[in-house]
Amino acid sequence: MADYVNKQVIELNNINEENQNKATRSVKTETHRSDGRTRLYRLAAVCLGVLCLLQVILNISLRLAFYNRGNVTVEKDLLQTSYNTLTKERDQLQTSYNILTKERDQLQKERDDVMTKFSNLKQTCPEGWQIKLGSSWYFLSTETKTWKESRQDCLKRGADLVIINSDLEQEFLLSFNKRAWIGLTDSVTEGTWKWVDGTPLTTPSYWYSQQPDNGRDNPKYGEEDCVELNTESWLPVKAWNDQSCLLNRYWICEKVV
Template sequence: MDRKHSKLLEMSEDIYAEPDMTKKVKFNRGEMKERIVDIYVSADTLRDGETSTKREETADTAPNNGPGDQHSDRNVSKNSSAERDQLETKYNNLTKEKDQLQASYNNLTQKRDQLQTRYNNLTNERDQLQTEKAFLKMRLTNLKRTCPEGWQKFESSWYFLSTETKKTKTWKESREDCLERGADLVIINSDKEQTFLFNLNKRLWIGLTDSDIEGTWKWVDGTPLITGYWYYPQPDNAVPTQNEDCVEIRNDQLPLKAWNDLSCDSQLNWICEKAF
């Protein structure tokens, strides 16, 4: 603090000091006026000094808003814009990578499903081959066996021929006999098999009927007739019954033209077949 301010503070202290009422003081009016003027002047000077000091402090602490600061604000704004652009570019790149990964994932999922389908198909084929292998193994085992008594072998089947004339049966009874033997009435699949049966030289029931639908001939396993060995003009569903729904092989015709439709209640020999 300079001397001027110190003097003013001393004068202020003198003014506001409590007077000593025990002392008697004489005042010169002229001196009093001068002192009052000095006091006012000094007080104004003190206020001006304090105001100046505050103004200086405010100037020191206040932010600088001059041209230099405006340039700094522009730099900050420019940097923020650059950072925003960088973030935007990074976001776009990440989005693009995400889409590429999603497409790759979808392709891999599709390939996986295709491989799963192929695996399932191969598994089914393997199971079928194993089943066929087991079947062929069973057939081979059966082929190695000798025919049971009363049976004879031809190609891949065994045949049981009823030979006693006194034991002729209806078509239904003949089939029941075959079923009891673990077989069924014969199903003819080839010219060779037809010729083999014809050469047995008997009238025989075979496993063919149209008892369900007239004119629709089916084998006992439910399969439709494809190749027939009828002798002319059979089948004719002839009188008197007009109910000839079962088929026999006649032994007085040609080997491949020997079938005749007949009433199922007629009594004939029969032939059973058991495939192995």
């Protein structure tokens, strides 16, 4: 009986111990589960915080991006305005440069022309030539010929019979003190006086008194269609006389330089 009782006690103790162990394991399991849920909650909270932080950073970045974009647009507009202004100033400078270049070229050409004339004037005149005011060379012959022969001589010298254009030139030619042919004739049309270059006589003219008379007072030589500078008899300036082209006279050639 005692053994039976002891056996029952032992079994009962075993059952109680087993139940206690089960309860312990159950508590541990619940505790482990509770710890796992807590970690999950914490992880979720951390992730939510990180997401919020990222959203804040993204918002700030977007604001900065839009702000910088606005600044870039303003700077772009300022640069475009400056570029347009500089382009306009460049075009104005180019126009001024072109004008100055044209003026410079013109001045260069005028200078070259003056230097050429000056160089020509520095040359020694051929024998028998004289220079008048640095613009023309004059040749006074030492023999006499008809008006036509005289002109042929001038043409061979690269010149022509003198054309008188001013008081100063007329007075200069008077200093030669010769009865000499000049380049004036009305041989084509009577009474229409023309210079050897084809231009008509207008002004100035230096006819002696009662001239031209076409040989009215001395008709033995026929018509008087050529003009001589009669400085031997008629001074001072009024010294032109129409004369027969067949008479022999000295002559004056002119070469314009």
